[in-house]
Amino acid sequence: MSTNTITKETQTAFALWLKSEEKAEATIEKYGRDVQAFAMWLDGSPATKETAADYKKHLLGIGRVAAGVNAVIAALNSFFCFMGWAIKLKPLKIQRRTFRDKDRELTKDEYTRLLQAAKSKGNERLNLVLQTICSTGIRVSELRFVTVEAAKAGMAEITNKGKTRAVFIPKKLKPLLLSYANGRGIVQGCIFITKTGRPLDRSNIWSEMKKLCHTAGVEPSKVFPLSAA
Numbered sequence: 001m002s003t004n005t006i007t008k009e010t011q012t013a014f015a016l017w018l019k020s021e022e023k024a025e026a027t028i029e030k031y032g033r034d035v036q037a038f039a040m041w042l043d044g045s046p047a048t049k050e051t052a053a054d055y056k057k058h059l060l061g062i063g064r065v066a067a068g069v070n071a072v073i074a075a076l077n078s079f080f081c082f083m084g085w086a087i088k089l090k091p092l093k094i095q096r097r098t099f100r101d102k103d104r105e106l107t108k109d110e111y112t113r114l115l116q117a118a119k120s121k122g123n124e125r126l127n128l129v130l131q132t133i134c135s136t137g138i139r140v141s142e143l144r145f146v147t148v149e150a151a152k153a154g155m156a157e158i159t160n161k162g163k164t165r166a167v168f169i170p171k172k173l174k175p176l177l178l179s180y181a182n183g184r185g186i187v188q189g190c191i192f193i194t195k196t197g198r199p200l201d202r203s204n205i206w207s208e209m210k211k212l213c214h215t216a217g218v219e220p221s222k223v224f225p226l227s228a229a
Contacts, residue, residue: 006042014031015031018078038055155169
């Protein structure tokens with residue numbers, strides 16, 4: 001019976017597998033570092049549900065922030081799956097801040113009015129873009145990472161300026177994204193695309209955002225930061 005020992009050979013094989021899955025180079029490097037750090041912490045001991053859970057506590061104990069711990073968990077779970085080991089760590093629950101502070105704060109009522117305004121105009125895409133941005137904290141420039149594959153997995157890997165982070169997609173948002181994609185015949189890749197099939201960016205929805213603010217009676221300065229590149 002396998003002792004679930006992490007070796008240099010298995011780490012190399014994992015990296016090659018990630019490459020075959022067309023993962024970004026930054027993701028491959030990060031996942032590799034996370035698995036290697038776990039292996040060093042184990043110091044020759046086998047990887048088990050118990051040791052993996054203890055490592056999760058260890059990361060919190062040394063001051064790693066929840067988002068950082070969840071990024072490590074995503075890497076380790078990917079490795080465990082690759083190895084065929086019956087180990088899976090649960091990510092930490094993170095209370096996300098949807099709205100802004102003080103004078104620039106977008107209140108829940110204003111957010112609701114924006115969604116209703118988009119819906120009344122029949123603009124399903126803009127409605128869903130707002131929900132995605134506000135529930136995940138990503139920027140419009142990062143919407144390209146919200147793919148069919150990410151929606152199914154419940155997690156998007158955001159790569160920006162050479163850094164990769166894991167962003168979890170709320171359970172209530174997942175079926176909305178998949179239904180939207182299915183209705184437009186999008187079976188893989190980026191969900192929010194233009195008529196020509198290119199990933200949606202800030203310039204594509206800038207004017208739509210302005211008109212939406214006017215219709216909903218919301219100060220534009222409270223919404224534009226959500227679209228910052």
